[in-house]
Amino acid sequence: MTNQKNFKSDNLCSTGVPPVIVPLHQPAVAVFSTTGRRDARPTASRASDAGRAVVPDGPHRNSSSKIQNSKFKKENSSTRHQSPATRHGRLAASASPALWLGRWIGVLAVVLAAIGNLNAQITLAGWDINGQNSSATNPLSANTTASNISVGGLTLGSGLSASNAGSTFGGSQWYGNSTIAGDASAAAANNDFISLTLTANAGYTISLNGISAYNIRRSSTGPNSFLWQYQVGSGSWTDFGSTITVSGTSASGNNQSAITLNGISALQGVSSSSTIGLRLLGWGATGTSGTGFLNQFQNGDDFIITGSVASTSVTYTTWTGNGSAGTWSNGNNGQFGGAYANDLGNTVTFSGTGGTVTASGPVQAGDLVFNSDSYILAGSVQLGVGSITTNGSITTNVTANISGSGSSGLTKAGAGTLLLPARTPTQARPRSMWAT
Ligand SMILES: [Ca+2]
DSSP states (O other), X not given: OHHHHHHHHOOOOOTTSOEEEOOSOOHHXXXXXXXXXXXXXXXXXXXXXXXXXXXXXXXXXXXXXXHHXXXXXXXXXXXXXXXXXXXXXXXXXXXXXXXXXXXXXHHHXXXXXXXXXXXXXXXXXXXXXXXXXXXXXXXXXXXXXXXXXXXEEEEEOTTOEEOOOSSEEEEEOXXXXXXXXXXXXXXXXXXXXXXXXXXXXXXXXXXXXXXXXXXXXXXXXXXXXXXXXXXXXXXXXXXXXXXXEOOOOSTTOEEXXXXXXXXXXXXXXXETTSOEEEEEEEEOOSSTTOOEEEXXXXXXXXXXXXXXXXXXXXXXXXXXXXXXXXXXXXXXXXXXXXXXXXXXXXXXXXXXXXXXXXXXXXXXXXXXXXXXXXXXXXXXXXXXXXXXXXXXXXEEEEOSEEEEOOSSOOEEESSSEEEEEOOOTTOSSOSSXXXX
């Protein structure tokens, strides 16, 4: 219990005091080993292997433990639905290696898909057309705009005239006029389209995923054919999707399927120097007063562009390690390969050949990961996330003052050994402690 208390509150640098050996292993990591074996014992049993002083329960419990344990329970549950033969591995003996490989690839694909979903597509721009009309508002600003981008509102091409049909955005004067005629190029030449733009802010890129299902409304003499095009920067307009034909003329319009854009490389990772333009060409009207609109058809945003926004800034957070002593401080290279920038979200990794690293400042990081033996971390570090990972059969000696502002305390992960300085019994308070 002494060690446990020290681990929580005594992250102080106490020169000359032997370090306390804190966790020799991390139970959660042991749950899913690289061999695929799972510890079937209850979490408490696994945790007890390390001694309760290592990774205490309660606020000290690593959140990753909860996630891993949750996954463990889920898999265990599925195991109960398998046949006894499967549970005891006889299926493995009867199945070909290729079959098993295929199954594991399948499992891997599911896991990767889940990870991909974590990298969730967001609404880059969304318009709620309810109550809108182009006679009142043109361009029509987006109701939803993703962070770190700017969105140019829905805009009528100069060949169109604004029109108010209630909860629509579009107009009249589409190409075709007195005969059902025309095509995309003629519509483009006559500026008969609805357009919008997306531009990444400096330091970011935009990747388009798609256009969500939406609705097109037309009047009986309005355009009956539409086609989407994109433009990147000053490049040429390029078709995407196929020609859309619509016939219904009621206020409920014509529902349109979602359009996928993530296969168009030109629309992925577009930097702030290139504005992305999208436009919906329309033609086939039979009268100048015939109208065509993007239409209200659901609660909230009716016309939505999805995608992702990524930062282009480079962060230097891996100490390459050459065995020499070095100083880790804000704005300096150290052995990071570039200037380290204080950030309480940084995962700072120590690799290469371990040596003494003196943190000066204090420096700020989210959490620390040690991948090489013989690192000694001295000085003063403020952690935002509050975990220290020692991977593999290594020993990491942290003599630095470790401080943080989180309420979840400091956690340790990884199979290696982490040495922290002890607190003498006569000390009323550590020089630095985790605020709780
Ligand atoms: Ca709506």
